[in-house]
Amino acid sequence: MLESPMPSPALPSIIPRHGKKPKSNHLRRVLRGLLPILKWTSGIVLIGWCLKSSITRKTLLPVADDYSLDGSHQLIADDSSLQDPMPVLIANSNKASKVSISLPDHLQFPLKPSEYNTICSRYEDVARRLQHQNSRSGFHQKRDSQDYYYDDPNFMDIKEAEAYGLLPVRHETKLADQSNPQGLYSKLREKEPSTHLGTTGEVCETSLTYVLETTDAGIGKTLLGLWLSYAFREHFRSQENSKSHPQGKVFALLRTGFEALFHLAHQDAGYVTTRVSELADLRLRDRRVVGLHVRRGDRHPWEPQYQDSYTPLETYIDAANDFITREFHPKAANSSAIPHSEKSNAELESQILLASDDPDIYDAPELANTNRVQTHISLANKAALDAASPATAPKSSDSEVTFNKFVEGNVGWEGGFFPSVFWGLGDAKAGSAAARGLREEREDPSPSELSLSLRGLVARAYLLDLKILGASDAVVCGVSSIGCRLLAVMLGWERGIVEGRWINIDGGFGWTAFEEDKVR
Numbered sequence: 001m002l003e004s005p006m007p008s009p010a011l012p013s014i015i016p017r018h019g020k021k022p023k024s025n026h027l028r029r030v031l032r033g034l035l036p037i038l039k040w041t042s043g044i045v046l047i048g049w050c051l052k053s054s055i056t057r058k059t060l061l062p063v064a065d066d067y068s069l070d071g072s073h074q075l076i077a078d079d080s081s082l083q084d085p086m087p088v089l090i091a092n093s094n095k096a097s098k099v100s101i102s103l104p105d106h107l108q109f110p111l112k113p114s115e116y117n118t119i120c121s122r123y124e125d126v127a128r129r130l131q132h133q134n135s136r137s138g139f140h141q142k143r144d145s146q147d148y149y150y151d152d153p154n155f156m157d158i159k160e161a162e163a164y165g166l167l168p169v170r171h172e173t174k175l176a177d178q179s180n181p182q183g184l185y186s187k188l189r190e191k192e193p194s195t196h197l198g199t200t201g202e203v204c205e206t207s208l209t210y211v212l213e214t215t216d217a218g219i220g221k222t223l224l225g226l227w228l229s230y231a232f233r234e235h236f237r238s239q240e241n242s243k244s245h246p247q248g249k250v251f252a253l254l255r256t257g258f259e260a261l262f263h264l265a266h267q268d269a270g271y272v273t274t275r276v277s278e279l280a281d282l283r284l285r286d287r288r289v290v291g292l293h294v295r296r297g298d299r300h301p302w303e304p305q306y307q308d309s310y311t312p313l314e315t316y317i318d319a320a321n322d323f324i325t326r327e328f329h330p331k332a333a334n335s336s337a338i339p340h341s342e343k344s345n346a347e348l349e350s351q352i353l354l355a356s357d358d359p360d361i362y363d364a365p366e367l368a369n370t371n372r373v374q375t376h377i378s379l380a381n382k383a384a385l386d387a388a389s390p391a392t393a394p395k396s397s398d399s400e401v402t403f404n405k406f407v408e409g410n411v412g413w414e415g416g417f418f419p420s421v422f423w424g425l426g427d428a429k430a431g432s433a434a435a436r437g438l439r440e441e442r443e444d445p446s447p448s449e450l451s452l453s454l455r456g457l458v459a460r461a462y463l464l465d466l467k468i469l470g471a472s473d474a475v476v477c478g479v480s481s482i483g484c485r486l487l488a489v490m491l492g493w494e495r496g497i498v499e500g501r502w503i504n505i506d507g508g509f510g511w512t513a514f515e516e517d518k519v520r
Contacts, residue, residue, distance in 0.1 A: 083104055083106075084104070084115075085101070085102065085103050085104065085107060085111060085115055085118075085119055086101070086102055086118075086119065086122065087099055087100070087101055087102075087119065087122050087123045087126050088100055088101070088102045088161075088167070089126065089130070090156055090161065090166055097130055097133065097154070098154055098155065098156040099123065099126050099127060099130055099154055099155060099156070100155065100156040100157070100158055100160075100161040100166070100167065101119060101123070101158055102167055103158065103170065104168075105168065105170045110209070110211045110213070112213075113211075113213055113214050113215050114215065117215075127152055127154060127155070130154050131154060208229060208230075210225070210226055210229050212226075216419075217417075217419035217422040217423060218417065218419070218482070219459050219462055219463075220462075220481070220482030220483045220486060221482055223262075223482075223486060224254070224482055224485070224486065224513065226257060226261060227253070227254045227256075227257025227258050227261060227262075227486075227489070228250065228253050228254055228257060228513070229257070230253070230256060230257035230260055230261060232253055247511065247512060247513070247517070248493070250513045251488075251489060251493055251497075251511070251513070252493070254486075254489040254513065255489050255492065255493070258486075258489050258490060262467070262490075264460075264463060264464070264467060265460065268376065268377075268460055268463070268464055271374070271376045271464070272374075272464065272467050272468060275374060275468050276468065276471045279351075279468075279471055279472070282349075282350075282351060283473070285346065285349075286346040287346055287349050287350045287351065288323075288324050288327050288346075288347075288350040288351075288473050288474075289350065289351050289353060289471075289472045289473050290320040290323055290324060290350070290351070290352050290353070290472055290473060290474050290475070290476060291352075291353045291355070291373065291468075291469035291470075291472035291474070291475040291476070291477075291487070292316050292317070292320055292352055292353065292354045292355065292356075292367070292370060292475075292476050292477070293355050293356075293465070293469055293475060293476070293477035293478075293481065293483055293484055293487060294313070294316060294354065294355070294356040294357075294358070294361050294477075295356070295357060295416070295417075295477070295478060295480075295481035295483060295484065296310055296356065296357055296358040296361070296415060296416030296417075297357050297358065297415060297416025297417035297418050298416070298417065298418050298419065299416075299417075299480060299481050300480065301478055301480050301506045301507065302478075302479065302480045302506055302507050302509055302515075302518060303506050303507030303508075304507075305507075311478055311505055311506060312366075313361070313364055313366040313367055314366055315505045316367075316476050316505060317352070317366055317367060317369075317370070318334070318335070319476045319503050319505050320352045320474075320476050320503075321334075321335035321352075322334045322335050323474050323476070323501075323503060324347060324350045324352075325337070325338055325343075325347070327347075327350075327473075328343070328344060328346070328347045351371055352369065352370045352371065353370065353371055353372070353373040353468065353469065353472060354367055354370040354371065354372060354373060355372075355373040355374075355465035355468075355469055356416070357379065357413065357416040357417040358413065358414065358415055358416035358417075359378070359379050359380055359381045359384070359412065359413050359414070360381055360414055360415075373464075373465055373468050373469055374464045374465060374468050376461075376464055377457055377460050377461040377464060378461065379413040379458070379461060380412055380413065381412035381413060381414045382412030382414060383412070384412070385412055422455065422458065425451050425454040425455055425458070426447070426448055426450035426451030426452075426453070426454045426455075427448070427451060462483070465483075466483060466486060466487065466490065467490075469487055469490075470487055470490030470491060473501065474491075474501040474502070474503060475487045475488075475491060475496075475501070475502055475503065476503045476505060477502075477503070477504065477505070478504065478505055478506035479504040479506050479509050479510075479511065479512070479518070480506050480515075484504065484506075485511065485512070485513060487502065488502040488511050496511075497511060507520065508520050
């Protein structure tokens with residue numbers, strides 16, 4: 001076969017074979033032309049499918065201060081972009097996007113108050129914009145910012161985000177160490193019995209940690225939150241569509257917290273016992289005891305007429321005298337309706353106890369017939385401090401520094417309680433700046449021992465005032481003050497609210513735990 005000649009190539013025949021027509025090349029040309037189009041189409045479909053798969057996966061985006069939901073500042077989350085506690089956006093093209101909170105594992109807990117405040121404020125801003133964005137995308141949602149019990153459908157719980165792999169799983173919570181000056185508390189002590197509260201010392205299976213650190217200089221808000229948190233899991237939730245706090249339930253919560261937690265330090269408890277016994281002796285002789293709580297300083301009335309000033313002192317004393325008169329003359333409209341000659345010795349010898357954050361109030365002529373509620377710890381004005389201050393002071397126990405002529409640094413409480421004065425306690429320069437209004441409320445991570453001691457005295461004075469005023473037959477105060485709202489709780493719902501022994505002189509508002517719920 002190798003020697004056989006190669007077959008000659010055959011030319012295409014122009015005569016149809018077997019009588020059939022030759023096949024047309026038109027279909028082949030059409031298919032040949034469609035092939036590139038099909039390739040391009042397949043490529044586009046493939047790319048689109050890949051993009052869709054990528055987009056539909058939930059993407060974690062930190063929410064920076066300049067973040068906008070239109071994607072102009074989107075940052076893909078990684079270990080370096082989530083070093084601080086912050087809200088994070090979880091984007092999803094098929095469903096409404098979500099927002100969660102990133103709490104990096106390296107943080108010590110509890111966080112600083114400023115960090116919690118930043119998280120909450122930024123979350124609220126992001127949640128509002130996210131709700132608007134989801135609505136534009138067809139995910140219609142209704143957000144009522146006035147509803148305290150609003151459950152944000154756009155929020156994804158941190159544990160859920162961790163389960164999806166969107167947030168790194170945190171390890172065991174790191175508590176700030178007691179030796180760390182920035183630390184807030186150490187680990188709980190093991191089953192240490194507390195004879196002060198009458199407990200057996202057994203550790204609860206479930207508990208609530210309430211951090212007693214705040215940038216708010218006043219102690220009233222802390223007390224309110226502490227009492228309210230004590231038993232909130234049992235009563236706090238109201239009906240789903242409630243537009244305001246269920247005041248009766250909140251009052252009961254506060255009362256529970258007050259009864260369980262309001263115990264004074266041993267150095268003050270003895271004084272209170274003696275003072276309350278004196279008031280009980282007055283009642284045994286048919287005398288009445290009315291407490292006056294006059295808050296000045298940075299707390300102004302809710303009543304529009306006095307929002308830029310203070311309620312006149314005559315309003316307080318008139319309300320107290322009216323109560324005493326009605327106790328002895330139930331049908332009397334007010335104290336002036338009964339002539340002095342018709343008042344009994346018991347009525348005339350009834351006492352009005354006065355407590356105020358402004359030491360000058362005690363010398364006001366309108367309140368000349370009142371008595372200080374307590375003299376154990378009292379706030380003083382600058383004149384009293386200067387008179388009591390020596391020209392020099394001994395060396396402090398923990399420092400070699402000698403304080404010379406610190407009379408100039410004395411800052412009294414004239415005008416009442418102001419945060420700037422509180423933060424300046426124990427620091428002459430800071431106190432002088434505070435007196436000039438140059439220092440604002442802020443965090444102080446490392447106050448001196450002297451500052452802490454003075455702040456403690458202010459807090460003890462406040463608690464003493466509340467404790468003894470709460471033992472009165474009635475209390476006259478302004479509801480704009482948190483201390484006034486706490487005094488209602490100390491009187492109790494039946495005595496204070498139902499019987500009207502809690503007397504608010506600020507604009508006719510009723511009792512409320514929270515300012516946003518105030519109603520006349």
